[in-house]
Amino acid sequence: AQSVTQLDSQVPVFEEAPVELRCNYSSSVSVYLFWYVQYPNQGLQLLLKYLSGSTLVESINGFEAEFNKSQTSFHLRKPSVHISDTAEYFCAVTSPSGYSTLTFGKGTMLLVSP
Amino acid sequence: GAGVSQSPSNKVTEKGKDVELRCDPISGHTALYWYRQSLGQGLEFLIYFQGNSAPDKSGLPSDRFSAERTGGSVSTLTIQRTQQEDSAVYLCASSLGQGAGELFFGEGSRLTVL
Numbered sequence: 001a002q003s004v005t006q007l008d009s010q011v012p013v014f015e016e017a018p019v020e021l022r023c024n025y026s027s028s029v030s031v032y033l034f035w036y037v038q039y040p041n042q043g044l045q046l047l048l049k050y051l052s053g054s055t056l057v058e059s060i061n062g063f064e065a066e067f068n069k070s071q072t073s074f075h076l077r078k079p080s081v082h083i084s085d086t087a088e089y090f091c092a093v094t095s096p097s098g099y100s101t102l103t104f105g106k107g108t109m110l111l112v113s114p
Numbered sequence: 115g116a117g118v119s120q121s122p123s124n125k126v127t128e129k130g131k132d133v134e135l136r137c138d139p140i141s142g143h144t145a146l147y148w149y150r151q152s153l154g155q156g157l158e159f160l161i162y163f164q165g166n167s168a169p170d171k172s173g174l175p176s177d178r179f180s181a182e183r184t185g186g187s188v189s190t191l192t193i194q195r196t197q198q199e200d201s202a203v204y205l206c207a208s209s210l211g212q213g214a215g216e217l218f219f220g221e222g223s224r225l226t227v228l
Contacts, residue, residue, distance in 0.1 A: 009154070036217075043118075044157075044205070044219040090157065101147065101170060102217060106156030 002027040002093050006105035013112055015083055021076040021108045023065075023091030033074040034092040034102070035065055044090065050074065051096075061085075086112045116140070118220035120206050126226045127196055135191045135223045139208030146189050147217065148181055151203040160204075163189065196227045 007022040025031060035047040048059040055067040065076045074091060091105040119138040127133050139146050148160040159173035163183045174180070178196075183189040193200055203224050207217040 006156075036219075043221040044207075044217075046216045049216070101159050101162045101173075103159065104149075104157040106154065 002031070002095065002103045004091050004093050004103055004105035006091055006108050008108050009106065010109045010111065013081055013110070015112055015114050016080045018079050019077065019081050019085075019110065021089050021091075021110065023074045023076065023105060025072050025074065025091070025093045027072075027093060027095065029095045029097075032094050032096055033065075033067060034094075035059075035063070035074075035076050036090045036092060036104075037087050038090065038107075039087045047076075047089070081110070081112050083112050083114065085110060118206055118208050118218050120204075120220035120223050122223055123221065124224045124226075126228065128228050129198060130195055132192065132194045133196055133225060135193075135204050135206075135225070137189045137191070137206030137208075137220060139187065139189070139206070140218055141187075143208035143210055143218070144186070145209045146183055147207045147209075148189070148191050149205045149207065151205055151222065152201075157205065160191070193225075196225075198227050201225055201227045 003026045005024045013019050033050045036044045037047045038044045048057045048065055050057050050067045058064045063078045065074050067074055088107045088109050090107045092102045094102045121136045144165045146163045149157045150160055151157050161181045162170040178194045181191045203222040205219055205222045207219045209217045
C-alpha cells in the first residue's frame, strides 16, 4: 500500500518570499510522484510530475520539486511566490504498474498575502 | 466537450434519499476515477475503472455506494440512503490509462445531505 503525508495543512507567506511545501511518501515499490494544484473554485490540475530520469522537475510557472529516494520526499518549492499562487496543493503517488490508482495527500493550503 | 464533465454541480438532498452523480470523461480516455473531497480530508479514492477490466472498488466506504460505467464512457456514482457524513465534493477524473498518465479532473459535484 502507498501513502502520502503532507506535513503542513496551511502555509502562509508574503508575496515574493520563497516557499517549500513538504511531501513524504511511503511505498514498497518504485513510484511516480505528482503535485496537483486546486485554485479557488476550480478543479484540480497537474502542476508537475516525476516519472523517471532527472530527479528535479519543473513547472511552467516557476515551481520545482525534487525526488529524493533516500528521504522518500518530493517537496515543492518556489523561490518567489505571487498572490496568484494562492491555492491548495496536493501531492500524489502511484506505482508504475499498468493498473494502479493515484493516492493523494490531504493537501496544503498556500496563502500568499501582499 | 474538451474536458471532464460532471453533473449536477450542486445537489442538496434529504437524509435517506438516493442520489446519482454523473461523469462524462474525455473522449478516448480508458481510465476513470471517482474521488471524494471533504474538508480537511484531502482526496479519498472511491473507485477506478480501466478499460474492460473489473473495477477497483476498494475505496467505496460502504455498500450504499456503487458505480457503473456504461460502454466504457459515461459513469454514474450512486449513493443510496444518503447520510449527513456523505456530504462532500465528489470528483471524477479520467486518463489515458496504463500507469501514470495525467489525471484530468472535472469540477466536481457538491453533495449536501440535510
